[in-house]
Each structure stands twice: as structure tokens, then as C-alpha cells.
Amino acid sequence: MKELKKIKYWLFDLDNTLYDGATKVFDQVDKKMSKFISEKLNVSIEEARKIQKNYFHEYNTTLNGMIKNHKIDADEFLEFVHDVDLSFLKKDEFLESEITKLIGKKIIFTNGSKAHATNVTKRIGIDNLFDGVFDIVESDFIPKPSIEPYKKIIENYKIEPQYCIFFEDIARNLKPAHELGMKTVWIKNDEPWAAKFSDSDFINYKTDNLAKFLKEINELK
Numbered sequence: 001m002k003e004l005k006k007i008k009y010w011l012f013d014l015d016n017t018l019y020d021g022a023t024k025v026f027d028q029v030d031k032k033m034s035k036f037i038s039e040k041l042n043v044s045i046e047e048a049r050k051i052q053k054n055y056f057h058e059y060n061t062t063l064n065g066m067i068k069n070h071k072i073d074a075d076e077f078l079e080f081v082h083d084v085d086l087s088f089l090k091k092d093e094f095l096e097s098e099i100t101k102l103i104g105k106k107i108i109f110t111n112g113s114k115a116h117a118t119n120v121t122k123r124i125g126i127d128n129l130f131d132g133v134f135d136i137v138e139s140d141f142i143p144k145p146s147i148e149p150y151k152k153i154i155e156n157y158k159i160e161p162q163y164c165i166f167f168e169d170i171a172r173n174l175k176p177a178h179e180l181g182m183k184t185v186w187i188k189n190d191e192p193w194a195a196k197f198s199d200s201d202f203i204n205y206k207t208d209n210l211a212k213f214l215k216e217i218n219e220l221k
Contacts, residue, residue, distance in 0.1 A: 008104035009164035028084035082116035089123035098214035178202035
């Protein structure tokens with residue numbers, strides 16, 4: 001881990017990364033997506049769910065598939081699916097303390113929306129710790145793991161990839177980061193679609209506790 005002493009840029013995915021996936025926040029978002037598709041396309045929830053998953057696998061986000069195939073209003077979709085109950089997300093003082101100690105730029109890099117990122121980080125108590133949120137709108141609705149948003153976030157925040165580390169729960173989303181020269185950390189989980197490719201050589205580190213991992217880095221300095 002000694003190489004991580006040089007890190008100056010910290011990229012964090014949002015959902016199931018900055019909070020524990022066991023809280024199942026994203027399950028609520030998932031259900032809202034099915035409901036949105038069902039209502040917009042006038043199909044059953046079962047059919048909507050199939051469309052949702054097909055689009056996720058083919059286009060990397062359900063939203064991307066809906067834009068390409070049905071010309072939906074992206075803002076309406078994002079607002080609808082992220083209107084979820086976050087009341088059970090608790091303040092994470094350990095995580096807050098360790099993120100505060102990190103030296104350099106700290107940025108959230110999400111396929112979700114800025115509003116959702118703000119809602120989540122406020123609940124956890126870390127909303128004032130980041131230099132920015134690079135969301136799906138800023139990436140022109142091109143989601144991870146397409147290479148374009150990674151290049152754009154590097155350009156926007158003047159990131160030097162060799163001094164950057166990216167934390168993410170969906171293993172495949174770490175590949176472009178690694179190809180661009182970043183260090184990568186997979187947040188371990190047992191979701192089959194998120195864990196696929198988790199044994200790949202584009203993953204430098206794995207952890208099941210983000211705050212603990214950051215503490216180890218902070219103690220190197």
C-alpha cells in the first residue's frame with residue numbers, strides 16, 4: 001500500500017460505495033425504475049423489469065437505454081427514481097473522519113444525479129467534504145464504464161491519473177480507470193452483476209470497509 005502515499009485525487013462512486021450496500025437504498029431506486037418504465041411504456045411491472053435489466057446490461061444504465069430507445073426526459077427519470085426513503089441511512093462519523101484527513105481533491109463520480117448524491121451524503125454527514133460531484137448529467141448521459149466520462153472527469157478536475165485512486169462497487173467500472181493509469185479499489189459485495197470481473201487484474205485493491213481502508217492509507221502518511 002506504500003504507493004498510495006502519493007495519491008492526490010480521490011474518486012468515489014456513490015451508491016453502495018459511500019454507504020453499505022446492505023442498507024438496500026439502491027433496491028428502492030431499482031423498484032422506482034421499474035415503476036417509471038411500467039407507466040411510461042404502458043407495460044406490466046414484470047415486463048418493465050425485463051426491459052430495465054436488458055437496458056442496464058446493454059447500455060450500462062437503464063436511463064441510457066430509455067433515452068436511446070424511447071426519447072424520455074432524463075431529468076424526469078432521475079427525479080422520479082431517486083425520490084426514495086433515506087431515513088435509515090445514519091451518520092457515519094468514522095467515514096467522515098477518514099475522508100476529512102485525505103489530502104487532495106475528493107470527487108464523487110456517479111451514474112446517478114447530483115441531487116441524489118447530495119441527499120445521500122447529507123444523511124451520512126459527509127456532504128461538505130467533496131470538491132465536486134460528477135454525475136450522469138455532466139457526463140452527457142454517457143455512463144460508466146464507457147471511457148468518455150472518465151476522460152471528461154480527468155479534464156474537468158485537472159486530475160493526474162497516476163496520482164488518482166477510484167473506489168467503486170461495480171467491478172467492471174474500474175477497468176477504464178485502471179487503463180487510464182489510476183489505482184482501483186473494488187468495494188466487495190455479493191451482487192452477481194457487480195462482482196463480475198472482480199478477479200480481474202485491473203483491480204489493485206479490494207475492501208469490504210471503505211472507512212477502514214482509508215484509515216490504513218491515512219496512517220501511511
